[in-house]
Each structure stands twice: as structure tokens, then as C-alpha cells.
Amino acid sequence: MAKVNLKRYGLYLIRWQLSTPILAVVLYTLSGTGKIMATTIANLIGGLIFFWVDKFIFTSELLAVQWEVKDTVVCVDCGRQARGYRIVRAAGYDKSRDSKPEFRCEECSKKKTEELRKQGIEI
Numbered sequence: 049m050a051k052v053n054l055k056r057y058g059l060y061l062i063r064w065q066l067s068t069p070i071l072a073v074v075l076y077t078l079s080g081t082g083k084i085m086a087t088t089i090a091n092l093i094g095g096l097i098f099f100w101v102d103k104f105i106f107t108s109e110l111l112a113v114q115w116e117v118k119d120t121v122v123c124v125d126c127g128r129q130a131r132g133y134r135i136v137r138a139a140g141y142d143k144s145r146d147s148k149p150e151f152r153c154e155e156c157s158k159k160k161t162e163e164l165r166k167q168g169i170e171i
């Protein structure tokens with residue numbers, strides 16, 4: 049399975065949960081119009097709302113930064129054993145196919161993040 053941006057995936061799952069009550073309210077409100085008409089209108093309203101929500105989830109740069117966290121690593125910068133962080137993917141930065149991923153402790157990770165920001169990578 050391809051690597052998935054967990055933030056986008058999580059929001060998408062939440063969005064599915066939100067669509068159910070919204071569509072249920074519409075179906076209940078329109079129950080006097082017949083099942084097919086109520087379902088058609090409910091799906092139309094759902095489409096009008098969730099087109100924009102889905103577009104945000106799948107295209108927003110705000111959700112583009114993907115981190116990987118491991119409980120215990122040896123920091124590639126300082127050599128300390130600690131919880132490890134690395135950026136897998138951001139706009140203009142892709143280490144998703146890195147054969148030797150580099151994890152850093154929290155302190156070194158902050159320094160590395162600053163370096164990447166200075167290089168113009170939006171994190």
C-alpha cells in the first residue's frame with residue numbers, strides 16, 4: 049500500500065462521519081416528498097457541501113507536511129537515544145522513498161526544521 053498522508057486520511061474519515069447526520073436531517077425533513085426525491089435532494093446537498101470539504105482535504109498545503117515518529121531511535125545528529133522524528137513529505141520535499149531514513153531527537157529535529165524553513169520549504 050502506498051504511503052498515506054495520515055492527516056488527510058483522518059480528516060477524510062471524520063468527514064464521512066459528518067456526512068451521515070447531515071444527510072439524515074435532510075432525509076427526515078424531506079420525508080414527505082417520497083424516498084427517491086428526498087434521496088436525490090439529500091445527495092445534491094451533500095455534494096454541494098462535501099465537494100469543497102474534500103477539495104480542501106486532498107489539496108490543501110496546510111495538510112501537506114507528513115511526519116514519522118518512532119519511540120526509540122539514535123539521533124542522526126547528536127547520537128542520543130530518544131524519541132525520533134522525521135519529515136517524510138512536505139511541499140517541495142519528499143523523503144518517502146528514502147532507503148535510510150534519518151530520525152532526530154526533538155531538539156535536533158527543531159534545528160533541522162528551522163534549516164529546511166530557511167531553504168524555503170514550508171513546514
Ligand SMILES: [Zn+2]
Nearest residue numbers: 123126153156
Ligand atoms: Zn539529537
